[in-house]
Amino acid sequence: MIKGKLSDCQKYEACHPKFKACFARLAAIAKNFSAGEIDECGARFLCQSYFTKPAEEKKLEVHRKYIDIQFLAAGEEAIYFGNAADFSVKTPYDESKDAEFLEGSPNETLVLKSGEFAVFFPEDAHRAGCVFKSPREVQKVVVKVPIK
Numbered sequence: 001m002i003k004g005k006l007s008d009c010q011k012y013e014a015c016h017p018k019f020k021a022c023f024a025r026l027a028a029i030a031k032n033f034s035a036g037e038i039d040e041c042g043a044r045f046l047c048q049s050y051f052t053k054p055a056e057e058k059k060l061e062v063h064r065k066y067i068d069i070q071f072l073a074a075g076e077e078a079i080y081f082g083n084a085a086d087f088s089v090k091t092p093y094d095e096s097k098d099a100e101f102l103e104g105s106p107n108e109t110l111v112l113k114s115g116e117f118a119v120f121f122p123e124d125a126h127r128a129g130c131v132f133k134s135p136r137e138v139q140k141v142v143v144k145v146p147i148k
Contacts, residue, residue: 002119075138082106
């Protein structure tokens with residue numbers, strides 16, 4: 001898992017061949033956010049607006065085919081995370097959704113604020129979209145970067 005500011009993204013571009021192009025596209029989206037889906041840079045950008053919810057209402061998930069870059073264009077939210085191997089399977093892996101849902105409560109928390117991103121690799125279980133202090137509306141971009 002990586003957490004950083006979009007303004008410092010060049011530090012992480014070497015982590016994956018598509019990251020440089022994805023971070024550049026995120027910078028453009030951040031300046032002119034609009035909800036919807038964009039396919040560019042060999043990745044899928046899911047632009048969302050929603051209100052954060054209590055952690056117990058959100059699912060703990062992992063992915064196998066994609067790396068998630070979760071970027072907040074506006075607002076703030078808590079994301080609970082941990083090593084996927086530390087949790088048991090609640091809903092088996094669905095290849096069509098590239099998602100497996102896990103049972104348990106991660107002990108680690110990060111708070112994403114406007115202009116920040118977190119990167120979740122296949123070993124990183126994560127429960128995103130959670131309330132931090134009080135429910136808030138957020139504008140978020142989830143970038144699905146193919147591992148290969």
